[in-house]
Amino acid sequence: MNIKGNLIIISGPSGAGKGTVCKAILDSMTDLHLSISATTRPKRVGERAGADYFFVSKPAFEAMIAGDGLLEWANVYGQYYGTPVEPVVKAVEQGRDVIMEIDVQGALQIRKKFPGCVLIFLAPPSRSTLEQRLRNRATDSDEEIERRLKWAEGEMQKVEFYDYLVLNDEVENAVRKVANIINAERCRPARLDMESLMQQYRNK
Ligand code: 5GP
Numbered sequence: 001m002n003i004k005g006n007l008i009i010i011s012g013p014s015g016a017g018k019g020t021v022c023k024a025i026l027d028s029m030t031d032l033h034l035s036i037s038a039t040t041r042p043k044r045v046g047e048r049a050g051a052d053y054f055f056v057s058k059p060a061f062e063a064m065i066a067g068d069g070l071l072e073w074a075n076v077y078g079q080y081y082g083t084p085v086e087p088v089v090k091a092v093e094q095g096r097d098v099i100m101e102i103d104v105q106g107a108l109q110i111r112k113k114f115p116g117c118v119l120i121f122l123a124p125p126s127r128s129t130l131e132q133r134l135r136n137r138a139t140d141s142d143e144e145i146e147r148r149l150k151w152a153e154g155e156m157q158k159v160e161f162y163d164y165l166v167l168n169d170e171v172e173n174a175v176r177k178v179a180n181i182i183n184a185e186r187c188r189p190a191r192l193d194m195e196s197l198m199q200q201y202r203n204k
Contacts, residue, residue, distance in 0.1 A: 004095055005033070005091055005092040005094070005095050006097045006098075006116065006117065006118060006185060007092070007097075007098050007100060007114055007118070008097055008099045008100065008120065008182055008185075009100050009106075009107045009110055009117055009120065010022060010101050010122055010178070011101075011103055011120070011121055011122070011158075011162070012121055012122035012123050012168075013123065013124065013130055013148070013151070013152035013155050014134065014148045015133040015152075016122045016130065016133075016168055017124070017133070017168040017171060018101045019101065021122060021168065021171065021175055022034065022099060022101050024175040025099065025175055025182075028175070032097050032182075033091035034099055035083055035087065035100040035101075036050065036053065037082060037083055037084075037100075038053065038054040038055075038061060038080075038081070038082050038083075038084055039055060039080060039081045040056060040057065040058050040061050040081075041053075041055075041077075041079035041081075042055075043055050044139050045139065054084070061073075061080045061082065065082070069085055070083055070084060070085060071084070071085040071088055071109075071110065072102065072105075072110050072113075074103055074109075076103050076105075076151075077144075077147055077148065077151065081103065082106075083100060083106065088100075097182065103155070104161075107162075108158075108161060111161070116190065116191075118163055118164070118181065118185050119161065119163045119164070120162065120163065120166060120178060120181060121164065122168050122174065122178075123156065123165060123166070123167055123168065124167075125168065130149065130152060131149060134148060134149065164181050166178060
């Protein structure tokens with residue numbers, strides 16, 4: 001059967017645990033393709049160029065926009081973030097589902113272009129948990145943490161546009177729920193090649 005891959009979008013406030021959940025999902029569902037974003041924000045300690053992000057200059061990012069090289073892009077916390085289009089198209093053409101960890105603005109752009117995409121919102125169980133996670137991560141300044149908490153308020157208002165809301169109380173629970181969603185989405189008749197399936201019955 002010739003089944004094209006789907007786009008699985010994971011959004012949620014910074015500190016909701018998107019990275020951890022995505023990593024665990026990719027470990028357990030090895031047929032998924034992870035989209036690596038481009039960004040103009042500086043590399044954090046421990047991050048690897050080409051694996052966590054493609055770290056690019058502002059002019060390079062603007063050239064990608066001008067050249068239609070991005071599936072979506074947004075300005076988040078004053079920095080550019082965007083999804084390079086080519087690897088996504090290639091994976092989807094090969095029938096692989098693509099997982100993308102992007103912000104709400106980007107998710108809504110993808111929904112406009114591909115109404116069949118799956119939007120999953122990952123949220124912390126409470127605001128205080130979010131604040132604690134951001135502080136424990138110790139990768140951002142106090143000022144940056146305040147900015148991310150403020151931004152989180154606006155992002156939480158956008159849950160209504162998503163297909164699913166997963167509360168990340170325990171990582172294993174959240175991972176199981178996201179995997180269940182991906183598997184359920186794969187069973188939708190609209191996602192399957194019904195034509196060739198039904199052909200087998202018509203010919204009998
Ligand atoms: P961070 O700087 O913490 O890695 O990411 C900041 C925010 O940017 C997160 O909400 C993350 O989901 C979002 N983000 C990462 N990559 C992309 C992307 O390619 N497009 C969009 N629109 N947002 C992204």
